[in-house]
Every structure is written in C-alpha cells, then in structure tokens.
Amino acid sequence: MGRDRLARVLALATLVCLGAGLVLTHGTEMLMPGPLASAHGAIEACSTCHASSGSGKLSWIRGLAPGEPHADSKACLTCHKMPETAFNPHGASDEALKQSTERLIKIASTTPVPLSARAQDAAFPTHDMVKGGLECATCHQEHQGANFDLSKVSNEQCRACHSVRFDSFDGNHPKFVTYPFERRTRIVYDHAGHFGKHYPEVAKKDPSRRIPETCATCHDSRQDKRVMAVAPFEQTCTGCHLDQIVGKERASGPKGVAFLSVPGLDVQTLKKKNAAIGEWPEASEAELTPFMKVMIGRDERGRALMKALDGVNLQDLSTASDAQIKAVAALAWKTKRLFHALIKGKASDVLGNFGIGGATLSAGLVADLTASMPRDVIAGAQQQWLPNLAAEIAAHPETDAAGDGWSTITTETKLAATADPDELFGGHAREAGGHRGRMRLAEDSDTIPGRRLLPSGTPRSIDAERNKGTDDDEPRMERRKPEGSDKDDRPTAPSGKDTGSADTTTKPSDGDKQAGAPVKPPPSDPADQSDDLLFPTAEELRGIAKEAPSAAKEAPSGAAGGSSDAANAKLDSGAPPSAADTRAPTAPAKSADAAAAPRGGAASEISIESDVDPESWAEYGGWYRQDHAIYYRPVGHKDKFIFSWLVLTGPHATKGDTSPAAAVFDGLTGKDAQGACTKCHSVDDIQGKGRIVNFAPASAAAKTGRFTKFVHEPHFAITGDRGCLTCHALEKGRPYLKSYEQGNPKVFASDFGAVNKDLCQTCHTAGKSRQDCLLCHSYHVNGVTTPMMSTKLPIQ
Structure with missing residues (x-):
C-alpha cells in the first residue's frame, strides 16, 4: 500500500509541475529540448521550423502522427537558398552522384574496412538511408546551445554513408588521383617552354625587359584564398605579347x-x-x-x-x-x-x-x-x-x-x-x-x-x-530661278548655252x-x-x-601645256587615256x-599625299582602308570588337561547320588570326552548342560542383626555399600544348606533376594537424547562400 500511495503522489506532483510549467512559461518554451544555436536564437515559435507543430502549448501532440518526411527541411529552405537537388547527398545532381559512386566503389574494393566502421554498420545500418533523400537534420542538429557549430559534421557522420571507409587521413584514406588537375587551365601558358626557352631569349635580346623572377610575380591569392589567381595582363604578359595583339610583329598578311x-x-x-x-x-x-x-x-x-x-x-x-x-x-x-x-x-x-x-x-x-x-x-x-x-x-x-x-x-x-x-x-x-x-x-x-x-x-x-x-x-x-521665286532651281549655261547641248555633254552609246x-x-x-x-x-x-x-593655275606654255592638250584631245576623240595622261597634272x-567668272564659294582643296600606308597609320588600332577592303586593327588587350564577335558567334560555331557564324569564329581563332586571342585563351567545345573562348579567369565561382577545397595561404610559411615547387614539380617533355588542339577541357596533360597524398601526410597526421573530413571536403558542393528578405515598399 505504501508503494502505491507514493506512486500516486509522484504522479500527481508531476501533473502539477507540468501544469504549472504550461501555465507559467511563455509560449512553447517549456517543450524545447535545449537552447538554439546563436544563428537561430531569435526564433521563438516552434512552427517556424517544425511543420507539424502549431503555436499552442499542446500542439506538439500533432507531431505524434507521421507526416511529410521533408516538411521540416523545406522550412529551412525558406531562408537558405539551395538548388533543386538539395535533398540529394551533397546537393549534387544525379549524374554527378552516379559518376562519383562508380569511382568510389572501385576504390572501396581495394581499401580495407576498419573494425570500427564494421561495428557502426551493424549497429546503425544506413545503406537505404539516402534513397529517399537526406533531411537537413541528418547532419545539422539543433538545440545544442548558443555556441554550438551547426556546420560541424563528424567523421563518423560522413563514414555512415560512404562506401569507402577509413579511420583517418593518415590511416587508410585513398591515394590521390591526378590531384588537383580536373581540367586544363583556361590560359594556355607553357611554363617549361617559357622558363627554358622564351625568357632566356628575351633577356639576351633586350636585358631591359621585365622577366618574372618568382612565381609571385604572376600569381597571388589575395582576392580569393581558394584560388591562386593570375595577375592582370598589364603586369605580366604585355611586355612580350602586346605587339603580337596589335600586329606589330606580324611578318606577313594584313595586320587588321x-x-x-x-x-x-x-x-x-x-x-x-x-x-x-x-x-x-x-x-x-x-x-x-x-x-x-x-x-x-x-x-x-x-x-x-x-x-x-x-x-x-x-x-x-x-x-x-x-x-x-x-x-x-x-x-x-x-x-x-x-x-x-x-x-x-x-x-x-x-x-x-x-x-x-x-x-x-x-x-x-x-x-x-x-x-x-x-x-x-x-x-x-x-x-x-x-x-x-x-x-x-x-x-x-x-x-x-x-x-x-x-x-x-x-x-x-x-x-x-x-x-x-x-x-x-x-x-x-x-x-x-x-x-x-x-x-x-x-x-x-x-x-x-x-x-x-x-x-x-x-x-x-x-x-x-x-x-x-x-x-x-x-x-x-549659273543658277536659273523659277518663275515667281527668289530661290535658285538648277544650273544653266550663260550666254544662252544649253547645259544639255551636244558640244558639252557626252551622249550614251547604243x-x-x-x-x-x-x-x-x-x-x-x-x-x-x-x-x-x-x-x-x-x-x-x-x-x-x-x-x-x-x-x-594657268600652265606655262611648253611641255605641260602640250601634255594637257594631248590628254584632252584623246578624250575628245573617244580614245582611252594612257596611264601617263591620267597621272600628269594639267x-x-x-x-x-x-x-x-566670280571667285565665290568655298576654296577648293588639294588632297594631301602621305608616305605612310594606311595600315601603318593605324599602328595603335582602329579602322583603315586598303586593297578594296575596310580593315579593323585591334587596339590592344581586351579588344571589344574581337571579343564581341567571338562571344556572339562561338555558341553557334560547332567544329566543321561551314555557316557564316562559324567562318567568323574560325577566322578570329585561327593560328595566325589578328589579335592572337586564342594564342593564350583556350577554346572549349560545348556539347551540342558550339564553342567558347575562355576569357574569364578561374575563380571560386567557376569551381562550383567540386567536393575538394584547398586554401593556399596557410601553407606558405612551411614551404621553405622551394616555395611553390614544394608541391608543384615542373615536368619537362609533357604534351601540354598538344592537349589544347582538341576541344575537351578534361582531356589534357599538365606540365606539372600531380600532388601526392604522402606529401600532405607529412603534416596531417595524428597529433600534428587536423585530419577531419571537412578540412578538405565540402558537403554542399554548390554552396549555400542566404538571400535578401523580400520587403515590400510601404504604401503612402
């Protein structure tokens, strides 16, 4: 009897406490399992994130019934902008996931699975987890406190889904494959050829020319720490290549x-x-x-x-x-x-x-x-x-x-x-x-x-x-005035001469x-x-x-007058004038x-002859006329004329096409084309959509869809005297330039060797540097942005 009485007292006390909590607390605060992270701290209503929850204190009862599995995740997307593939692993497309899975399965077949991964698989099977799509809460666990990092994902969470299982980076992490070369560079620059041939030749011909002394002369990572950017053309290539662009170094053919x-x-x-x-x-x-x-x-x-x-x-x-x-x-x-x-x-x-x-x-x-x-x-x-x-x-x-x-x-x-x-x-x-x-x-x-x-x-x-x-x-x-008008109408010959008379006008032949x-x-x-x-x-x-x-001017009597009379006599007789006749001033x-006749009207002008041909006159770019054609000579780097035509015609100029658009594109991208744009800017084939010239430099935005990231700046202090060569070894004799003759940017041979895992592992080991997955890999491959709120203009 004593135990039953104690149980009833405890149950009554529990009900009283719950009732007091529901009455005395504000909103649904009592139902929260813990405080929100700092980023979400201003949210008060549970229904903001939990679709099955209402605004009342007993609305949690509705959550006991099953509902839409992604309903809460869709609530996240009201603030966080995500692609349509948001619920796919990594937010990647189905095609990208398929290719990645096939590659990882091959790697997994040669990688031993650690014992801890096997135990995790047995206790928490996840092989069917990704079929219906992943919810945001799978990785992002709220109610952990204001100082909790919502973006943090543990290695165990990553290992739960991946077919390749390993304990740590210095453990059984797979070897790198051609890292970091996923595609060829947009700028065609043969490092081996410049270092071994072009720079020494330039220095020998003109010692005053600026030759790069270090990699930092051309590369820096200040604007975007993820990308080692290339300095502007004016700071790097202009000394040697500007004359090629404007045509000064063209040995043959028109410069325009x-x-x-x-x-x-x-x-x-x-x-x-x-x-x-x-x-x-x-x-x-x-x-x-x-x-x-x-x-x-x-x-x-x-x-x-x-x-x-x-x-x-x-x-x-x-x-x-x-x-x-x-x-x-x-x-x-x-x-x-x-x-x-x-x-x-x-x-x-x-x-x-x-x-x-x-x-x-x-x-x-x-x-x-x-x-x-x-x-x-x-x-x-x-x-x-x-x-x-x-x-x-x-x-x-x-x-x-x-x-x-x-x-x-x-x-x-x-x-x-x-x-x-x-x-x-x-x-x-x-x-x-x-x-x-x-x-x-x-x-x-x-x-x-x-x-x-x-x-x-x-x-x-x-x-x-x-x-x-x-x-x-x-x-x-003279001018003939129409009757009743003070305005001149048409010219007439003085002294009654008719302008259409036979002695002054040549009649048409039969x-x-x-x-x-x-x-x-x-x-x-x-x-x-x-x-x-x-x-x-x-x-x-x-x-x-x-x-x-x-x-x-009146010509003196003699040879000049004789030549004039002879020329006029030829014309009057209908005979064609000779070359000497047409050239000789009369x-x-x-x-x-x-x-x-009065000397009224504007003074006549004599044409000015020049010893400079039109093409040389347009030395610094612009329009000129020569050989029955109007030419345009590029004004320098980033010439808008050539750039605009390439951008306009490229998407409609597939290889082998004979259309006018393709003819323009081929003419401006040829080996000896004026402006020499494609001497440095690579040309890629767009599948079924023509071609594109890579004018835009590499940037973080251009690297969307990549799982791997690397930040250069933290590594500069440990490279020593070798600098960039610590990781990037120049390899001579590779068909780097040859790979640009075809249009697929992913089929190429770099002039640098790939980075090996062993090199990274000298630092990233247990007890030295971080080894967690998110150090080098991004979960959301396309990034996550928070858009600006939609605020309507107030009605006055």
Whole structure:
C-alpha cells in the first residue's frame, strides 16, 4: 500500500509541475529540448521550423502522427537558398552522384574496412538511408546551445554513408588521383617552354625587359584564398605579347581584320554572260569577308545566296554555271545595298539582327561589333570604289516584279543603265570636260578606259579629283530661278548655252541605251535629299562648277601645256587615256567665260599625299582602308570588337561547320588570326552548342560542383626555399600544348606533376594537424547562400 500511495503522489506532483510549467512559461518554451544555436536564437515559435507543430502549448501532440518526411527541411529552405537537388547527398545532381559512386566503389574494393566502421554498420545500418533523400537534420542538429557549430559534421557522420571507409587521413584514406588537375587551365601558358626557352631569349635580346623572377610575380591569392589567381595582363604578359595583339610583329598578311570589302569578281566573264553587276572595280582582289557573309545572310534569301555561292571561286568564273553566275550577280547587288544602307541609315538599324540565335542585338553590342566605325569610313570607301552607288541603287530596287531579288540589267564597261549625266542628276552632274570628270580609284593609278564616272560625295572629294585637270571650254554654271521665286532651281549655261547641248555633254552609246532604263534622278530640292554623301546638293554643285576653273593655275606654255592638250584631245576623240595622261597634272588655259567668272564659294582643296600606308597609320588600332577592303586593327588587350564577335558567334560555331557564324569564329581563332586571342585563351567545345573562348579567369565561382577545397595561404610559411615547387614539380617533355588542339577541357596533360597524398601526410597526421573530413571536403558542393528578405515598399 505504501508503494502505491507514493506512486500516486509522484504522479500527481508531476501533473502539477507540468501544469504549472504550461501555465507559467511563455509560449512553447517549456517543450524545447535545449537552447538554439546563436544563428537561430531569435526564433521563438516552434512552427517556424517544425511543420507539424502549431503555436499552442499542446500542439506538439500533432507531431505524434507521421507526416511529410521533408516538411521540416523545406522550412529551412525558406531562408537558405539551395538548388533543386538539395535533398540529394551533397546537393549534387544525379549524374554527378552516379559518376562519383562508380569511382568510389572501385576504390572501396581495394581499401580495407576498419573494425570500427564494421561495428557502426551493424549497429546503425544506413545503406537505404539516402534513397529517399537526406533531411537537413541528418547532419545539422539543433538545440545544442548558443555556441554550438551547426556546420560541424563528424567523421563518423560522413563514414555512415560512404562506401569507402577509413579511420583517418593518415590511416587508410585513398591515394590521390591526378590531384588537383580536373581540367586544363583556361590560359594556355607553357611554363617549361617559357622558363627554358622564351625568357632566356628575351633577356639576351633586350636585358631591359621585365622577366618574372618568382612565381609571385604572376600569381597571388589575395582576392580569393581558394584560388591562386593570375595577375592582370598589364603586369605580366604585355611586355612580350602586346605587339603580337596589335600586329606589330606580324611578318606577313594584313595586320587588321577585313570587315567590309568589295570582293574581287571575274568581271570579264560576267560581261560575256551578260550578268548585271553595274559599276564594279575590276582591280579588286579582295575576298568576301566572313562578317559580310553574316550580314548578307541575316535573312532567308541571304542565307540561300551564301549557300549557292559555297565553293565558287569569285575571281575565276570561267567554269561557273548559269545559276552560279546569277548568284554572283545577286551578291554584287547585295554588297552594294549593304554599303548603301550603312551610309543612309544607322548601324544599329542595319546590323541590329544578324540572324545569329534569332535575338535582336542591343545598341551597345552593335557598337562593339562595329567598333563604333565612323560613317565617313564607309562613305569614303564608297566614293572611291562605287562612286555612282546612289544612282545605281535608285535605278535598281531590291526586288523585281518576280520578287526574287535578281537584277536583269546588262553589265557594260560603262556605268550600268548609263544615261545622260544631266538625266541622272537632274542637270546637276555635267561632265566637267577632259579627264577631270573621271574618278581615280585609290588602288589604281589609271582610270578605267571607257568608263565615265559621275561625281559623287561632298564638294571636297569632288574638288580633289577635279583639280587634277580642267577643260578649256567649260561654260560657267549659273543658277536659273523659277518663275515667281527668289530661290535658285538648277544650273544653266550663260550666254544662252544649253547645259544639255551636244558640244558639252557626252551622249550614251547604243550599248548604254540597251543596258537598261534611265536612272531616276534624285530630288532637286536640297531639303528633300537625305544623304549629302550620295547626292550633292544644288548649292554644292554650283560651287563645284565655279571653283573648278578658278582653282586650276594657268600652265606655262611648253611641255605641260602640250601634255594637257594631248590628254584632252584623246578624250575628245573617244580614245582611252594612257596611264601617263591620267597621272600628269594639267593646267588648261582659262577661257573667256572662266576668266569672267566670280571667285565665290568655298576654296577648293588639294588632297594631301602621305608616305605612310594606311595600315601603318593605324599602328595603335582602329579602322583603315586598303586593297578594296575596310580593315579593323585591334587596339590592344581586351579588344571589344574581337571579343564581341567571338562571344556572339562561338555558341553557334560547332567544329566543321561551314555557316557564316562559324567562318567568323574560325577566322578570329585561327593560328595566325589578328589579335592572337586564342594564342593564350583556350577554346572549349560545348556539347551540342558550339564553342567558347575562355576569357574569364578561374575563380571560386567557376569551381562550383567540386567536393575538394584547398586554401593556399596557410601553407606558405612551411614551404621553405622551394616555395611553390614544394608541391608543384615542373615536368619537362609533357604534351601540354598538344592537349589544347582538341576541344575537351578534361582531356589534357599538365606540365606539372600531380600532388601526392604522402606529401600532405607529412603534416596531417595524428597529433600534428587536423585530419577531419571537412578540412578538405565540402558537403554542399554548390554552396549555400542566404538571400535578401523580400520587403515590400510601404504604401503612402
């Protein structure tokens, strides 16, 4: 009886104490098994972390029933940002886990299992534990006190799941396999070659050049202790490699990248087959640039055209089929329209959609892709290579009635669709007489026989050409006023002379008349004209007519006068001038009308000749024009033009592809490519997605997904005089550079030997340095971040 009474008293006391605790304590504090860690100390409600718990003091009863196994872990993810694979071991993907498991099973088969691991397996079997996913509480045990380290995981916890079991690092821990080389370096740098060959050669040629003395000259770990970073280019490589980038050390080939061109065509064959290409510089030997292929192929018709021209030798069309000849003619007009559009419009409009990836490019990216090319660069090229482009485009709309975009006008030696110059430019473009009206191309010292090129461009460019010679009997041009208006309308010849009379204007030949319909003249009102580079205004043409006679100096009698008369006589007779005639400066005698003409208007300019070729003039980078092509010369390291094109085309340029995008990428990454980017930056294949140039340096963010970590700084003090060579032994004769010739970054041979476990074990042993698993391994391979809270703006 005494025992029963004591039991009842104790039970009653327990109930009283529990009741008092529930009544007197705040919230559910009495139910907590222990204090929270410091990081979670501000949490008061159990339901914040425990999904099955409510806010009442008896809500714990609901937790007795089974619920969602990962419910509490999902509550953790409301604050801790984790990937979708958060409940997988290490938060890794299924594919990564599969590869790791297969490798570890092979290692486990050769590793003896310690007795303690066998006992743990028998008492707490865990082979089925990871099938349904691991909960956060498996490793992170709360309610251990404010000073408890929640991220601490014991070796026993790690060993519970792993197939490879060992007691300690200096015990049966597996040997290292090619550590730390999981992939080749992003920067191609042959240490053995530089140390043994390049540095001694540089020091011998130029002792003043800066040669690295220690590894720390190029490497440091200050920004990120996990990664031994490489110092910037300006501190390391610029002394030897900057000249390679800007082209100073190029022994052959152009120093710039050919961007736009008027490609060389077999004009003679095209004429024989009556292909319509209009005006075209026959001296051009330029290639059709890959960039133009991208721009022309920006729509379906352009892509079909590029495909039709694949494998066609544009400069030898003797064996070309009719379909290929037709495609070449279409290419000529596509090229002309491209130049015309770049002058008339804006680069962001013309180049805004290259058809690469289907996305419209931003204005900033277009500026980088064109290196902010000045409009005058294209306009100057047009004035030299295609001086009558405006008239041709006006006469040849982009599509004909059939809508196929092919031109049907016969090509002649003279300007296609040539009509009276007065008809072409509404009476404003009279030929100035002699050979002054002929435009000499920059690449050709001779004019093209039989071709009458109409003046185009600004007055300065026209004056520069016309000052090479004038005609004796050109009438002074005046302005005719329309009735009832004070404004000038069009130029007329004084003394009743008609500007269209036969004695001053060359009429088209029969072949010209058959070439096509007359060209539609541009608007005569300057306010209606949209491009002064293509259509000189009425005022400019009047100034041209007045300045040309007054700008030329009177030539003394003798040889000079004789050569001028001879040249004019040849032109009047219709015979083509010789090279000497076109080069020789002439000074015609002043006619009475020219002598009486007023000296009004802007002064004419004489072009300045330079002994420096355009490529050398652009020594420090930028645009220049040479050999019927517009080139871009890199300005230095991190050149935005080359960088942007490589980034844009790389994902769409698989190896062996013949698309325009791949042609651009291959052209900029070739062995002798301008800028020499891939001389140092490696190129990786993206599976099914083209290629990528590794411009970004290695960083901790780039090492996500790795189980192993290493911090360099704590080890610097124990390396002694050998420094980095203590762990990284240079091995000569390894095929380091050869491994970069293929695109898989994980297939390579380092020029340094792997780090051995025995080397680490000299310090990390029992009684000396730490050996716990988390010292070198990360559980969450992709890291854990705590995002910023979502705070809504207050409503006023």
